[in-house]
Amino acid sequence: MEGIKDKVAIVGMGCTKFGENWNMSAGDMIIDAVSEAYEDAGISSKDVQAAWIGSFWTNLPAPSMPLATILKMKYKPITRIENMCATASDAFRNAAYAVASGVIDVALVLGVEKLKDSGNSGLPTDDLAMGNVGTAPGTFRARNFTAPGHFAMLATSYFNKYGLSAEEGRTMLAKIMVKNHHNGTMSPKAHFRKEITVEQVLKAPVIAWPLGLLDCCGVSDGCAAAVLVRKDMAKNFRPDPVYIKAMQIAVGPCEGYMNPKHDWTSVKETYRAGQAAYEEAGIKNPRKEISMAEVHDCFSITEAAIYEDLQFSARGGCKEDVDAGTFELTGELPVNMDGGLKCFGHPIGATGLRMVYEVYKQIQGKAGPRQVKNAELGLTHNLGGTPGGCTVSVIIVGP
Amino acid sequence: MSEYQKPLPIIEFQAQKEFWDGCKKHQLLIQKCRDCGEINRRSVRMLCPNCLSGNLEFIQASGKGKIYSFSTIMAYPPQGFQDDVPYVVAIIDLEEGTRFRSNIVDCDIDALKCDMDVEVVWEDITDEYALPKFRPLKQGS
Numbered sequence: 214m215e216g217i218k219d220k221v222a223i224v225g226m227g228c229t230k231f232g233e234n235w236n237m238s239a240g241d242m243i244i245d246a247v248s249e250a251y252e253d254a255g256i257s258s259k260d261v262q263a264a265w266i267g268s269f270w271t272n273l274p275a276p277s278m279p280l281a282t283i284l285k286m287k288y289k290p291i292t293r294i295e296n297m298c299a300t301a302s303d304a305f306r307n308a309a310y311a312v313a314s315g316v317i318d319v320a321l322v323l324g325v326e327k328l329k330d331s332g333n334s335g336l337p338t339d340d341l342a343m344g345n346v347g348t349a350p351g352t353f354r355a356r357n358f359t360a361p362g363h364f365a366m367l368a369t370s371y372f373n374k375y376g377l378s379a380e381e382g383r384t385m386l387a388k389i390m391v392k393n394h395h396n397g398t399m400s401p402k403a404h405f406r407k408e409i410t411v412e413q414v415l416k417a418p419v420i421a422w423p424l425g426l427l428d429c430c431g432v433s434d435g436c437a438a439a440v441l442v443r444k445d446m447a448k449n450f451r452p453d454p455v456y457i458k459a460m461q462i463a464v465g466p467c468e469g470y471m472n473p474k475h476d477w478t479s480v481k482e483t484y485r486a487g488q489a490a491y492e493e494a495g496i497k498n499p500r501k502e503i504s505m506a507e508v509h510d511c512f513s514i515t516e517a518a519i520y521e522d523l524q525f526s527a528r529g530g531c532k533e534d535v536d537a538g539t540f541e542l543t544g545e546l547p548v549n550m551d552g553g554l555k556c557f558g559h560p561i562g563a564t565g566l567r568m569v570y571e572v573y574k575q576i577q578g579k580a581g582p583r584q585v586k587n588a589e590l591g592l593t594h595n596l597g598g599t600p601g602g603c604t605v606s607v608i609i610v611g612p
Numbered sequence: 613m614s615e616y617q618k619p620l621p622i623i624e625f626q627a628q629k630e631f632w633d634g635c636k637k638h639q640l641l642i643q644k645c646r647d648c649g650e651i652n653r654r655s656v657r658m659l660c661p662n663c664l665s666g667n668l669e670f671i672q673a674s675g676k677g678k679i680y681s682f683s684t685i686m687a688y689p690p691q692g693f694q695d696d697v698p699y700v701v702a703i704i705d706l707e708e709g710t711r712f713r714s715n716i717v718d719c720d721i722d723a724l725k726c727d728m729d730v731e732v733v734w735e736d737i738t739d740e741y742a743l744p745k746f747r748p749l750k751q752g753s
Contacts, residue, residue: 356619357685357693358701358713365683366703373681373726421701422684470713471653473705477681601703 216493220313222447222454223439223610225254228570231435231557232404239268239327240283242436247284247323254440254450256319261440263290263317267304267324269297269561270331284321295562297597298509299462300324302565302606305439306460312441319446323438324567326560330434361421361429361512363599368423368514370477375529380415383423385532386513387414390427390555392541393510397552399582404433404558414513428513433558437566439573455573458590459493459609461486467602475601480515482605483522483594490607491524494590499524500546503609504589505575507568509596510553519594520548523607547585550575561597565606568593576612616737618692630670631656635742638734641670642708653710675732676749677706684721704730704746718747 227249229242237245243266251257264280280291296303301324308322372382391411397403409427417425440450447454463486469475487499496502506523510516517535520526525546526534534540540548551557551571554564572591574580580588590611597604623629627643634641643652645660646667654661660668682702689697700716716724717733729749734742 357690357696357699357715359685359688359690361688362683362685362701366681366701369683369726370681419684419686420688422686424683468653470703471711473680473709473711475711477703 217309217313217460218458218494219456220444221309221441221457222444223457223569223573224442224447224450224454225250225252225256225440226438226566226570226573227251227253228402228437228567229435230402231433231560231563231567233329234327234434235329237434239325239436240279242327242434243280243283243323243325243438246325246436246438247321250321250438250440256440256450258284258286260319261286261289261321262319263292263308263311264321264323265292265294265304265308267294267296267300267322267562267565268326269295269300270326270328296462297604298511298559298561299565299595299597299604299606300562301437301567302593302595302608303462303604305566305569305608306462306606308439308441309457309460312443315443318443320441321438322441322566323436324563324565325436326562327434328432328558328560359421360599361424363601364512364514365421365424367477367480367518367600371514371517372423374476374478375532377532379423381532383415383425384411385535386424386428386517387411388535389510389516389540390414390513393516393549393553393555396542396550396583397556400551400556403552403556404431405552405556424512424514430511430554431556431558433560435557435560435563435567437563437570439566439569453577453612455576455610455612457608458611459490459607461489461493462604462606463489464604465598465602469601477600478518479522479528480518480596480600480603480605482603483519483596483607486605486607487523487594490592490609494609496590496609502590503546503592504587505547505550505572505585506592506594507551507553507571508548508592508594509564510549510555511559511596515596516548516553518600523592523594542583542585550580550583550585565593565595568595569608569610572610576610618737620738621741625658627658627668628656632741634670634672635734635744636740638742640673640675640732640744642673642706642710643668644671651708651710671708674707675744677704677712677730677746679703679716679724679726679728679730679746680705680711681726682716682724700724702746712744715745716747717745724748
């Protein structure tokens, strides 16, 4: 198996401001993000040979068709992708494989979601959400479990396994959220741009014990886009293209809900996707070789488990590394440099490409006050589902 | 009990009906394959997930197990569950070597711990359905 390493380049990217974009339709956001990506790559729709659009809930009837009109891509091949919260990452993956195959020279990929129009303060209704997963035919229904509740069980297990009191565990998690909010203050496109304190996190209303309000990411609208081309064409577009080094997805069989051997201090899909991506990119020591990472901090505990599953931290070593500032912007391995889902919110179909946007800008040295030193290999981790069974994408890009 | 407002089970094939009929009789049933002997750890199936045999039987679980993990939902429950807040969701490891997602009821929420012994308790929700829930096992029982 040859793998994707150094076959496909990103030559343009765009991203809208994430937030409560009441004044914008999904189409408006698509135009904004794609226009930025086109300008960045120096192209227009007429140069694009095929497009992939990722969207989960957005009410786009026949979602591929608006692209043909909005982006003036009449009669071109357009594909809509859905893979839960890893939707944008999977759209990126499909577009990259098309380019790697040699069939498509220039591909457009975008992810878009308008969550704020759903009529709910959280995610759209449980019936809609769980109709896709928890209540699908042939599954045990768990109708009063919530998304925070599922991830909270990861925290309960983690605290139990490593002997952390609720206060010790919650403080460890709070520090991760304080870090992400600090980074978010430097992200003009983030939804939330305020510093928070550990005390504020600990005293916030509890949503699903042991997780409080500030352990949870926000709900936002947003769109991000990328232009992909073959490696040998990349320098025709820009002097500093960013190359795909690895691109893996692991989809779990939901064993966490069934098999007593399944340990809920870890998300197996993250570990597997990470291992496969490291192998594809030829990475032996992720903590040393990865310069920075954008990871799926839908909840504080998710980021803690990711550190260990991606082998940035030893098992049970999260607290020590968090206390040492390892993952801060100035630390050994900066994580969520732009503020993560915590500050951008999580427009489901857009998040994965927002992550790639940040590492792309970092590698080009264009991240402004958030710029990390020696930004070379950047990793994105995008998780769809719950710790008991999910889809995880790990993408590694570099110069 | 006709005013029950929360979601009801969806029955699509015979084995699912047998499972819920067991619940109505306050029997927690799990499937076992007569051919390969595996306990079906997944939801009720027509075929054995291990060997694809259709020769499955239901066995009655003891209803005893341990809390593997849990969370107390304090806000934003799904539609229909607003009046239940706060309530406990949990993963229970059953004695028979499989897991079950349910609620912990009749408990002191602040005293709940992982590995705590629990037993099934039944909530009769309609004339046709009872839901298996779990409560901490009383000392000495």
